[in-house]
Amino acid sequence: MxxxxxxxxxxxxxxxxxxxxxxxxxxxxxxxxxxxxxxxxxxxxxxxxxxxxxxxxxxxxxxxxxxxxxxxxxxxxxxxxxxxxxxxxxxxxxxxxxxxxxxxxxxxxxxxxxxxxxxxxxxxxGDDHDAVTAPELVERARSLFERYRLQLSQLHGEDVLTGVLPQDPAYLSWTLAAITLLPLPDRQSLLEADDTHLRLAMLTRMLRDEMRAMDVVPSLPAVDVARTGWSPN
CATH class of the missing domain: 2.30.130.40 (LON domain-like)
Known part of the structure; x- marks a missing residue:
């Protein structure tokens, strides 16, 4: 429309x-x-x-x-x-x-x-809330994000990106896209992804890349963690 x-x-x-x-x-x-x-x-x-x-x-x-x-x-x-x-x-x-x-x-x-x-x-x-997303991909994205959050918290010296993640795969994909500290081109590519499965697959790759980068250069990402929030409403 x-x-x-x-x-x-x-x-x-x-x-x-x-x-x-x-x-x-x-x-x-x-x-x-x-x-x-x-x-x-x-x-x-x-x-x-x-x-x-x-x-x-x-x-x-x-x-x-x-x-x-x-x-x-x-x-x-x-x-x-x-x-x-x-x-x-x-x-x-x-x-x-x-x-x-x-x-x-x-x-x-x-x-x-x-x-x-x-x-x-x-x-x-439109959205794809009714589309089928592989449960193993959903759990993999959750698990990787928890590891990423722990690694980032250790760098900050305090807990960051805390909060309960949504259960719905589509809401989960948008939440992770919003709160993961990524450069603008990566964030734009996530917004352009047309379905939840693709978005979660992209996020798992990006999360791995971010954790590898933090291992090589253990410094804080140049993004303000508290700049935005998430609302399921």
Whole structure:
């Protein structure tokens, strides 16, 4: 199903179920937040996000749509996430502190620039909660993540990435994708994976690679562990 959604590109990948705090300071996105807050139904306070490819700035205006989606001189990934605004606080200077939750995936086909803020022509992508995923793959991913969490906690000198993992394989795959400390290209490839089985298989490989890297260079990953959260709602 295709539709037009307000678009708020970010320099990170957001996954379904992921809770993200954002500081909104640009005038166009402040306008977007104000319009979302004017919507009486909280469930309809939705917009889209796609990640900005590494190496591009975020302050330029949007450029025209094309096969390579652009944000001025910036290149945007085509698969992103539908976000719902769940909390908002206006600061004295007119900026906002907001909290958003990922509600599902989208594929961007075009960027529209005629409004006060950019919008995207998007296709809403379905989930695969009813698909069959091999139980042994689910358990392997859980086991590897527990080893990864222990190894990371030892490096930090305290417990990190604590919490109960979901039982549902699809929710589990999104949770692990959200909280495993991975570089942006790996996170984007997980978002683009079209089924749970593939996503969990990719995660097991990435977790092994991360643990091997920590064994070779025992230093803390350059990602803030507490930057995002997970919400199954």
């Amino acid at each position: 295709s539709r037009t959604l307000p678009l708020f590109p970010l320099n990170t990948v957001v996954f379904p179920g992921m809770t993200v705090p954002l500081h909104v300071f640009e005038e166009r996105y402040r306008t977007l937040v104000e319009e979302l807050l004017a919507e009486p139904d909280p469930a309809q306070r939705i917009f889209g996000t796609v990640a900005i490819r590494e190496g591009f700035e975020v302050s330029e205006p949007f450029g025209p749509a094309g096969s390579d989606q652009t944000h001025g001189g910036q290149s945007l990934f085509r698969v992103g996430c539908v976000l719902q605004l769940t909390e908002a606080e206006r600061n004295d200077d007119g900026t906002f502190e907001i909290v958003v939750v990922g509600r599902g995936r989208l594929r961007l086909s075009g960027v529209l620039t005629h409004a006060a803020y950019p919008s995207g022509e998007v296709e809403l992508l």
